[in-house]
Amino acid sequence: MQYAISEITSEFEKTTGIECDLIIGSSGKLTSQIMEGAPYDIFLSADMKYPNLLFKEGKTIDSPRVYGYGHLVLYALEENDSIQLSSLNKTEVRHIALANPKNAPYGKAAIEVLENYELLDSLKGKLVYGESISQTNQFLQTEAAQMGFTAKASALKMSDSGKGNWVELDPNTYTPIAQGLVLLKHNDRIRQSAEEFYSFIFSEEAQDILQNYGYSMDE
Known part of the structure; x- marks a missing residue:
């Protein structure tokens, strides 16, 4: 918000x-x-x-x-026309940002998505947690994380500069x-x-x- x-x-x-x-x-x-x-x-x-x-x-x-x-999206600062969940497994994606699921609802939703697509176990070593969506967005904007999960509202704002690429995730895959x-x-x-x-x-x-x-x- x-x-x-x-x-x-x-x-x-x-x-x-x-x-x-x-x-x-x-x-x-x-x-x-x-x-x-x-x-x-x-x-x-x-x-x-x-x-x-x-x-x-x-x-x-x-x-x-x-x-x-709210709606959850997958975001990357680097332009990529084919950004998708399968991209998270690429070797060049070393860190994946999301908000701490213990405190932040969008982080909890991100974990649910990864579980639904059976990706959580294979990606656990890449996950980096922001204290909030705001800190998660900082990780993404500074490329401390190559990709990550954030709110659609944040993605729209961050994309205003013409940088960044995102895809909205299926709302049926999270609460x-x-x-x-x-x-x-x-x-x-x-x-x-x-x-x-x-x-x-x-x-x-x-x-x-x-x-x-x-x-x-x-x-």
Whole structure:
């Protein structure tokens, strides 16, 4: 959500005059911070697991709501017209980047894809894990990894410069990535502002931005 939420936040600030601070990180790490009392007002996760956990722990105003569905892609910075999963076995592909599946839903989805195609065992020695999708993207953009798994939203943004090549993976090979949003019990003084942002996420304007970044509204 790093790229999409930046654009959504910018539009929200223009529309309402309410300033926002974005904290970007893996869903798991942010959840741990919230559990430990981090002063956040809204949490947008890359899955539903962590918002549901926070709801069960009494940290949220209400139950989570899906704001969109993410999609997984295979990405390489070097131009390759035939990028595909079988390319991962090539000797020149020494490192394959993905987000840590313990903390990041897109990393978990990547592992599911490799398992579905019976590639995980043969590729284990090549896998390098980013703390989040953001760090995974850094591995890919600096070619610390020759190929890797990332969010379609990230691939679209990274390809803006004309560099990079990617292919969207079959959504039937991994669990749908429903992404959830919750209002957190933190600061009553700015509750109204937080509620305005929450509502804005589901506005036509914000939903159009999400679709432009490769998210779907239905699965």
